[in-house]
Amino acid sequence: METTLIILKPDAVQRGLMGKIITRFEEKGLQIVGAKMMQISQDLAATHYKDHKGKPFYDGLVGFMTSSPVLVMAVRGVGAIAISRSMMGATFGSKADAGTIRGDFGVSNSFNLIHGSDSPEAAERELGLFFNDGEVLDFDRPINQWVYDYSGGDPE
Numbered sequence: 001m002e003t004t005l006i007i008l009k010p011d012a013v014q015r016g017l018m019g020k021i022i023t024r025f026e027e028k029g030l031q032i033v034g035a036k037m038m039q040i041s042q043d044l045a046a047t048h049y050k051d052h053k054g055k056p057f058y059d060g061l062v063g064f065m066t067s068s069p070v071l072v073m074a075v076r077g078v079g080a081i082a083i084s085r086s087m088m089g090a091t092f093g094s095k096a097d098a099g100t101i102r103g104d105f106g107v108s109n110s111f112n113l114i115h116g117s118d119s120p121e122a123a124e125r126e127l128g129l130f131f132n133d134g135e136v137l138d139f140d141r142p143i144n145q146w147v148y149d150y151s152g153g154d155p156e
Contacts, residue, residue, distance in 0.1 A: 010068035029147035034074030
């Protein structure tokens with residue numbers, strides 16, 4: 001099982017898409033193990049997007065991410081990072097395939113609704129930025145036996 005950070009960005013929050021997007025993750029079989037609505041500070045945005053500092057879009061990105069509340073989630077499952085990124089679709093809504101979150105709800109190349117960690121290392125770093133100790137929970141979910149095949153002992 002891996003845990004990834006998902007951020008429903010200001011445009012998703014303002015457009016009232018949180019429930020529809022969360023439902024997609026749950027219907028896929030992924031487990032929400034942490035969630036909170038928050039206003040990202042300038043400092044947190046700068047830290048989160050430090051790899052983009054100096055790029056032409058950096059200032060606009062930080063401004064956008066701090067312009068309105070976001071919903072941050074810790075999402076867990078086997079292959080959760082790759083599955084989540086596939087569900088999100090291409091970065092630009094205008095290029096994202098139908099059936100993906102960005103493809104179904106987005107047309108903008110700037111406002112792209114959602115962020116998801118792109119690697120286990122990024123997920124660990126990003127989860128640590130947005131969640132304090134004890135805010136990402138471990139709990140049994142009885143439906144896992146219907147989501148994963150446990151016949152070999154481990155979820156598959």
